[in-house]
Amino acid sequence: MKTALTVIFIIASILLIILVLMQEGKEAGLGSLTGAADSGTYWSKNKGRSKEGTLIKVTTFFTIVFFVDSSNPLLKIYLEKR
DSSP, rough: HHHHHHHHHHHHHHHHHHHHHHHHOOOOOTHHHTTGGSSHHHHHSSSGGGGEEEEEEEEHHEEEEEEHHOOHHHHHHHHHHH
8 A cells, every 4th residue: 555655656656747748828918917818818718718727727737636645644644563
């Protein structure tokens, strides 16, 4: 079980690095200050269905997996004693 958690942690770490590097920047210039950059355009309405939207969702999933796996030291301590 300890080995499985370590393998999941390593895979999630590598995939998280790759997914973050694949994403584009979020700078929208001065139009983003007033909200004019995203006001009702086709792109803003369908952002979740695009490649960037999918990357954000997958990145969020692997971030949760990474933090759950890395922030659970009691489970790892328990597994080491077995």
